[in-house]
Amino acid sequence: MRGLADRVHRLAQGVLSGDRLATARAITMLENNHPGARELMERLAAHVGRAYRVGVTGPPGAGKSTLVDALAREARSRGDTVGVIAVDPSSPFSGGALLGDRVRMSRALEDPQVFVRSMAARGSLGGLARTAQEAMDVLDAFGKSLLLLETVGVGQSELAVAAACDLTVVVLVPEAGGVVQAMKAGLMEIADIFVVNKADRPGAEEMQQSLREAAQFLERNGWLPPVHRVVALDSRGVPELFDCLSDHRRWLQEGDRLEKKRLEQSAQRIRELVRAGLEERLWRDPSIRSTLDLYALRLQSGELGLYGAAVEVWNQIRERLAATRLESAWEDAP
Secondary structure, three states: OHHHHHHHHHHHHHHHOOOHHHHHHHHHHHHOOOOOHHHHHHHHHHHOOOOEEEEEEOOOOOOHHHHHHHHHHHHHHOOOOEEEEEEEOEOOOOOOEOOOHHHHOOOHHHOOOEEEEEEEOOOOHHHOOHHHHHHHHHHHHHOOOEEEEEOOOOOOHHHHHHHHOOEEEEEEOHHHOHHHHHHHOOOHHHOOEEEEOOOOOOOHHHHHHHHHHHHOOOOEOOEOOOEEEOEHHHOEOHHHHHHHHHHHHHHHHOOOHHHHHHHHHHHHHHHHHHHHHHHHHHHHOHHHHHHHHHHHHHHHHOOOOHHHHHHHHHHHHHHHHHHOOOHHHHOOOO
Protein backbone atom coordinates (compact mmCIF):
# COMPACT_ATOMS: atom_id res chain seq x y z
CA MET A 1 0.00 0.00 0.00
CA ARG A 2 2.90 2.33 0.73
CA GLY A 3 4.14 1.87 -2.82
CA LEU A 4 0.72 2.81 -4.20
CA ALA A 5 0.53 5.90 -2.00
CA ASP A 6 3.97 7.01 -3.20
CA ARG A 7 2.98 6.47 -6.83
CA VAL A 8 -0.21 8.49 -6.41
CA HIS A 9 1.73 11.26 -4.68
CA ARG A 10 4.25 11.41 -7.55
CA LEU A 11 1.49 11.45 -10.16
CA ALA A 12 -0.38 14.24 -8.39
CA GLN A 13 2.78 16.29 -8.07
CA GLY A 14 3.53 15.69 -11.74
CA VAL A 15 0.08 16.88 -12.79
CA LEU A 16 0.35 20.01 -10.66
CA SER A 17 3.82 20.80 -12.01
CA GLY A 18 2.68 20.56 -15.64
CA ASP A 19 4.14 17.15 -16.52
CA ARG A 20 2.30 15.85 -19.62
CA LEU A 21 3.35 12.23 -19.10
CA ALA A 22 2.17 12.24 -15.49
CA THR A 23 -1.12 13.79 -16.60
CA ALA A 24 -1.64 11.12 -19.25
CA ARG A 25 -0.90 8.40 -16.69
CA ALA A 26 -3.29 9.99 -14.21
CA ILE A 27 -6.13 9.88 -16.75
CA THR A 28 -5.28 6.27 -17.56
CA MET A 29 -5.53 5.49 -13.85
CA LEU A 30 -9.05 6.96 -13.87
CA GLU A 31 -10.08 5.07 -17.00
CA ASN A 32 -8.93 1.77 -15.55
CA ASN A 33 -10.62 2.40 -12.18
CA HIS A 34 -7.23 1.90 -10.57
CA PRO A 35 -7.18 1.50 -6.75
CA GLY A 36 -5.24 4.75 -6.50
CA ALA A 37 -7.73 6.81 -8.52
CA ARG A 38 -9.73 8.03 -5.54
CA GLU A 39 -6.68 9.21 -3.63
CA LEU A 40 -5.38 10.91 -6.77
CA MET A 41 -8.58 12.94 -7.15
CA GLU A 42 -8.51 13.86 -3.46
CA ARG A 43 -4.99 15.22 -3.85
CA LEU A 44 -5.99 17.31 -6.88
CA ALA A 45 -9.32 18.58 -5.55
CA ALA A 46 -7.98 21.85 -4.14
CA HIS A 47 -6.57 22.77 -7.56
CA VAL A 48 -9.76 22.25 -9.60
CA GLY A 49 -12.22 24.93 -10.67
CA ARG A 50 -10.16 27.48 -12.55
CA ALA A 51 -10.73 26.29 -16.13
CA TYR A 52 -13.73 27.21 -18.28
CA ARG A 53 -15.49 24.07 -19.51
CA VAL A 54 -17.17 23.99 -22.91
CA GLY A 55 -19.17 21.00 -24.13
CA VAL A 56 -19.53 20.35 -27.85
CA THR A 57 -22.26 17.97 -28.94
CA GLY A 58 -24.59 17.25 -31.83
CA PRO A 59 -25.57 14.48 -34.22
CA PRO A 60 -22.97 12.28 -35.93
CA GLY A 61 -21.48 13.86 -39.03
CA ALA A 62 -21.92 17.45 -37.86
CA GLY A 63 -18.18 18.08 -37.84
CA LYS A 64 -17.76 18.32 -34.09
CA SER A 65 -14.15 17.12 -34.07
CA THR A 66 -13.15 19.60 -36.76
CA LEU A 67 -14.86 22.40 -34.86
CA VAL A 68 -13.14 21.44 -31.61
CA ASP A 69 -9.81 21.46 -33.45
CA ALA A 70 -10.55 24.95 -34.82
CA LEU A 71 -11.69 26.25 -31.42
CA ALA A 72 -8.55 24.90 -29.77
CA ARG A 73 -6.34 26.70 -32.27
CA GLU A 74 -8.33 29.93 -31.91
CA ALA A 75 -8.03 29.69 -28.14
CA ARG A 76 -4.28 29.27 -28.39
CA SER A 77 -4.03 32.35 -30.60
CA ARG A 78 -5.63 34.29 -27.74
CA GLY A 79 -3.34 32.96 -25.06
CA ASP A 80 -5.41 30.13 -23.59
CA THR A 81 -3.93 26.74 -22.82
CA VAL A 82 -6.30 24.01 -23.93
CA GLY A 83 -7.33 20.55 -22.81
CA VAL A 84 -9.60 18.37 -24.94
CA ILE A 85 -11.50 15.26 -23.90
CA ALA A 86 -13.10 13.44 -26.84
CA VAL A 87 -15.51 10.73 -25.73
CA ASP A 88 -15.56 7.96 -28.32
CA PRO A 89 -17.71 4.87 -28.78
CA SER A 90 -16.24 1.83 -27.04
CA SER A 91 -15.05 -1.32 -28.67
CA PRO A 92 -17.32 -4.15 -27.48
CA PHE A 93 -14.23 -6.32 -27.14
CA SER A 94 -11.55 -4.12 -25.58
CA GLY A 95 -13.55 -1.24 -24.11
CA GLY A 96 -11.07 1.15 -25.71
CA ALA A 97 -11.68 4.25 -27.78
CA LEU A 98 -12.09 3.39 -31.45
CA LEU A 99 -10.89 6.76 -32.73
CA GLY A 100 -7.40 8.05 -32.00
CA ASP A 101 -6.32 11.46 -30.80
CA ARG A 102 -4.25 12.19 -33.88
CA VAL A 103 -7.09 11.38 -36.28
CA ARG A 104 -9.48 13.73 -34.51
CA MET A 105 -7.21 16.64 -33.60
CA SER A 106 -4.30 16.47 -36.02
CA ARG A 107 -3.70 20.23 -36.35
CA ALA A 108 -4.21 21.23 -32.72
CA LEU A 109 -1.87 18.44 -31.60
CA GLU A 110 1.02 20.27 -33.23
CA ASP A 111 0.83 22.77 -30.34
CA PRO A 112 2.48 21.54 -27.11
CA GLN A 113 0.05 23.69 -25.10
CA VAL A 114 -2.90 21.62 -26.34
CA PHE A 115 -3.50 18.33 -24.53
CA VAL A 116 -5.91 15.94 -26.26
CA ARG A 117 -7.24 12.67 -24.92
CA SER A 118 -9.75 10.27 -26.44
CA MET A 119 -11.75 8.28 -23.93
CA ALA A 120 -14.04 5.30 -24.35
CA ALA A 121 -17.66 5.72 -23.31
CA ARG A 122 -17.60 2.15 -21.90
CA GLY A 123 -21.36 1.81 -22.17
CA SER A 124 -22.28 4.59 -19.75
CA LEU A 125 -25.59 6.39 -20.14
CA GLY A 126 -25.61 8.59 -23.20
CA GLY A 127 -22.06 7.70 -24.17
CA LEU A 128 -20.48 10.07 -21.65
CA ALA A 129 -18.11 8.23 -19.32
CA ARG A 130 -18.21 9.35 -15.72
CA THR A 131 -14.44 9.38 -15.86
CA ALA A 132 -14.57 12.08 -18.55
CA GLN A 133 -15.60 14.58 -15.89
CA GLU A 134 -12.78 13.42 -13.65
CA ALA A 135 -10.37 13.67 -16.58
CA MET A 136 -11.44 17.29 -17.01
CA ASP A 137 -10.65 17.80 -13.33
CA VAL A 138 -7.16 16.43 -13.96
CA LEU A 139 -6.64 18.79 -16.92
CA ASP A 140 -7.95 21.65 -14.79
CA ALA A 141 -5.37 20.86 -12.10
CA PHE A 142 -2.77 20.45 -14.88
CA GLY A 143 -3.24 24.16 -15.54
CA LYS A 144 -5.33 24.28 -18.70
CA SER A 145 -7.47 27.43 -18.87
CA LEU A 146 -9.99 26.12 -21.43
CA LEU A 147 -11.41 22.59 -21.50
CA LEU A 148 -13.34 21.27 -24.49
CA LEU A 149 -15.47 18.15 -24.07
CA GLU A 150 -16.70 16.50 -27.25
CA THR A 151 -19.24 13.70 -27.07
CA VAL A 152 -20.45 11.08 -29.48
CA GLY A 153 -23.72 12.96 -29.89
CA VAL A 154 -26.13 10.07 -29.49
CA GLY A 155 -28.58 8.93 -26.84
CA GLN A 156 -28.60 10.96 -23.63
CA SER A 157 -25.05 12.29 -24.00
CA GLU A 158 -26.32 15.82 -24.62
CA LEU A 159 -27.80 15.99 -21.14
CA ALA A 160 -24.57 14.65 -19.68
CA VAL A 161 -22.62 17.41 -21.45
CA ALA A 162 -24.88 20.10 -20.05
CA ALA A 163 -24.42 18.66 -16.57
CA ALA A 164 -20.63 18.63 -16.86
CA CYS A 165 -19.82 21.96 -18.51
CA ASP A 166 -20.21 25.70 -18.06
CA LEU A 167 -21.37 26.13 -21.65
CA THR A 168 -22.92 23.75 -24.18
CA VAL A 169 -22.41 24.24 -27.92
CA VAL A 170 -24.81 22.30 -30.14
CA VAL A 171 -23.45 21.66 -33.64
CA LEU A 172 -25.77 21.04 -36.58
CA VAL A 173 -25.39 21.04 -40.37
CA PRO A 174 -27.77 22.39 -43.04
CA GLU A 175 -28.90 18.94 -44.12
CA ALA A 176 -29.61 17.85 -40.53
CA GLY A 177 -33.30 18.71 -40.86
CA GLY A 178 -33.19 22.01 -39.03
CA VAL A 179 -35.15 22.74 -35.90
CA VAL A 180 -37.24 19.57 -36.10
CA GLN A 181 -34.13 17.39 -36.04
CA ALA A 182 -32.71 19.35 -33.12
CA MET A 183 -35.95 19.03 -31.18
CA LYS A 184 -36.12 15.27 -31.77
CA ALA A 185 -32.57 14.88 -30.50
CA GLY A 186 -33.34 16.87 -27.35
CA LEU A 187 -30.77 19.49 -28.28
CA MET A 188 -32.87 22.63 -28.07
CA GLU A 189 -33.26 22.57 -24.30
CA ILE A 190 -29.57 22.30 -23.45
CA ALA A 191 -27.98 24.61 -26.04
CA ASP A 192 -26.28 27.79 -24.88
CA ILE A 193 -24.98 28.41 -28.41
CA PHE A 194 -26.08 26.88 -31.71
CA VAL A 195 -23.57 26.36 -34.51
CA VAL A 196 -24.53 25.68 -38.11
CA ASN A 197 -21.35 24.01 -39.36
CA LYS A 198 -20.46 23.41 -43.02
CA ALA A 199 -22.20 26.71 -43.69
CA ASP A 200 -20.88 26.82 -47.26
CA ARG A 201 -23.52 24.23 -48.14
CA PRO A 202 -27.00 25.07 -49.45
CA GLY A 203 -29.61 25.78 -46.79
CA ALA A 204 -27.25 27.19 -44.15
CA GLU A 205 -28.85 30.63 -44.01
CA GLU A 206 -32.35 29.18 -43.83
CA MET A 207 -31.36 26.87 -41.01
CA GLN A 208 -29.73 29.71 -39.10
CA GLN A 209 -32.91 31.75 -39.39
CA SER A 210 -35.09 28.82 -38.28
CA LEU A 211 -32.90 28.23 -35.25
CA ARG A 212 -32.98 31.92 -34.36
CA GLU A 213 -36.76 31.91 -34.45
CA ALA A 214 -36.91 28.82 -32.25
CA ALA A 215 -34.28 30.21 -29.87
CA GLN A 216 -36.57 33.13 -29.01
CA PHE A 217 -38.42 30.70 -26.73
CA LEU A 218 -35.26 29.34 -25.09
CA GLU A 219 -34.15 32.31 -23.01
CA ARG A 220 -32.71 31.23 -19.65
CA ASN A 221 -31.91 33.76 -16.94
CA GLY A 222 -31.44 36.49 -19.50
CA TRP A 223 -29.29 34.49 -21.95
CA LEU A 224 -30.76 33.99 -25.43
CA PRO A 225 -28.88 31.25 -27.34
CA PRO A 226 -27.23 32.82 -30.41
CA VAL A 227 -26.84 30.99 -33.71
CA HIS A 228 -23.50 31.08 -35.56
CA ARG A 229 -22.61 29.89 -39.03
CA VAL A 230 -19.12 28.48 -39.43
CA VAL A 231 -17.02 26.44 -41.80
CA ALA A 232 -14.82 24.72 -39.27
CA LEU A 233 -12.64 23.08 -41.90
CA ASP A 234 -11.06 26.43 -42.82
CA SER A 235 -11.99 28.27 -39.57
CA ARG A 236 -14.46 30.65 -41.22
CA GLY A 237 -16.65 32.13 -38.51
CA VAL A 238 -14.63 30.51 -35.70
CA PRO A 239 -13.17 33.78 -34.30
CA GLU A 240 -16.70 35.21 -34.03
CA LEU A 241 -17.89 32.02 -32.38
CA PHE A 242 -15.05 32.19 -29.88
CA ASP A 243 -16.01 35.79 -29.10
CA CYS A 244 -19.47 34.46 -28.24
CA LEU A 245 -17.97 31.85 -25.92
CA SER A 246 -16.13 34.65 -24.15
CA ASP A 247 -19.33 36.70 -23.91
CA HIS A 248 -21.10 33.77 -22.28
CA ARG A 249 -18.28 33.33 -19.79
CA ARG A 250 -18.48 36.99 -18.79
CA TRP A 251 -22.26 36.70 -18.49
CA LEU A 252 -21.93 33.68 -16.20
CA GLN A 253 -19.41 35.49 -14.05
CA GLU A 254 -21.81 38.39 -13.49
CA GLY A 255 -23.40 38.06 -10.08
CA ASP A 256 -23.16 34.47 -8.91
CA ARG A 257 -24.45 32.57 -11.97
CA LEU A 258 -21.27 30.54 -12.46
CA GLU A 259 -20.96 29.72 -8.78
CA LYS A 260 -24.57 28.55 -8.61
CA LYS A 261 -24.25 26.43 -11.74
CA ARG A 262 -21.11 24.71 -10.52
CA LEU A 263 -22.64 24.13 -7.10
CA GLU A 264 -25.58 22.34 -8.74
CA GLN A 265 -23.18 20.29 -10.87
CA SER A 266 -21.12 19.31 -7.83
CA ALA A 267 -24.23 18.19 -5.96
CA GLN A 268 -25.29 16.11 -8.96
CA ARG A 269 -21.87 14.45 -9.20
CA ILE A 270 -22.04 13.51 -5.53
CA ARG A 271 -25.55 12.10 -5.97
CA GLU A 272 -24.47 10.02 -8.95
CA LEU A 273 -21.43 8.62 -7.16
CA VAL A 274 -23.41 7.77 -4.03
CA ARG A 275 -26.11 6.15 -6.16
CA ALA A 276 -23.54 4.07 -8.05
CA GLY A 277 -21.86 3.00 -4.81
CA LEU A 278 -25.12 2.01 -3.17
CA GLU A 279 -26.31 0.09 -6.22
CA GLU A 280 -23.04 -1.78 -6.43
CA ARG A 281 -23.23 -2.68 -2.76
CA LEU A 282 -26.91 -3.60 -2.77
CA TRP A 283 -27.06 -5.84 -5.81
CA ARG A 284 -24.00 -7.80 -4.74
CA ASP A 285 -25.60 -8.64 -1.39
CA PRO A 286 -26.73 -12.31 -1.72
CA SER A 287 -29.86 -11.73 0.37
CA ILE A 288 -30.98 -8.70 -1.63
CA ARG A 289 -30.10 -10.39 -4.91
CA SER A 290 -32.21 -13.43 -4.04
CA THR A 291 -35.08 -11.12 -3.04
CA LEU A 292 -34.84 -9.40 -6.42
CA ASP A 293 -34.89 -12.75 -8.23
CA LEU A 294 -37.91 -13.90 -6.20
CA TYR A 295 -40.00 -10.84 -7.01
CA ALA A 296 -38.89 -10.91 -10.63
CA LEU A 297 -40.43 -14.39 -10.84
CA ARG A 298 -43.64 -13.16 -9.18
CA LEU A 299 -43.80 -10.28 -11.63
CA GLN A 300 -43.20 -12.59 -14.56
CA SER A 301 -45.96 -14.96 -13.39
CA GLY A 302 -48.45 -12.11 -13.02
CA GLU A 303 -48.75 -12.57 -9.27
CA LEU A 304 -47.62 -8.98 -8.73
CA GLY A 305 -47.47 -5.86 -10.86
CA LEU A 306 -44.26 -3.96 -11.50
CA TYR A 307 -44.85 -1.31 -8.86
CA GLY A 308 -46.00 -3.84 -6.29
CA ALA A 309 -42.86 -5.91 -6.88
CA ALA A 310 -40.66 -2.82 -6.61
CA VAL A 311 -42.28 -1.83 -3.30
CA GLU A 312 -41.72 -5.31 -1.88
CA VAL A 313 -38.06 -5.32 -2.94
CA TRP A 314 -37.61 -1.85 -1.45
CA ASN A 315 -39.14 -2.99 1.84
CA GLN A 316 -36.75 -5.93 1.95
CA ILE A 317 -33.82 -3.60 1.24
CA ARG A 318 -34.88 -1.29 4.07
CA GLU A 319 -35.05 -4.21 6.48
CA ARG A 320 -31.66 -5.45 5.34
CA LEU A 321 -30.06 -2.03 5.73
CA ALA A 322 -31.59 -1.59 9.16
CA ALA A 323 -30.05 -4.88 10.26
CA THR A 324 -26.56 -4.18 8.93
CA ARG A 325 -24.00 -1.40 9.01
CA LEU A 326 -23.27 0.72 5.94
CA GLU A 327 -19.68 1.66 6.71
CA SER A 328 -18.42 -0.93 4.22
CA ALA A 329 -20.65 0.27 1.39
CA TRP A 330 -17.76 2.05 -0.30
CA GLU A 331 -15.09 -0.62 0.10
CA ASP A 332 -15.51 -2.04 -3.38
CA ALA A 333 -17.76 0.56 -4.98
CA PRO A 334 -16.64 2.12 -8.28
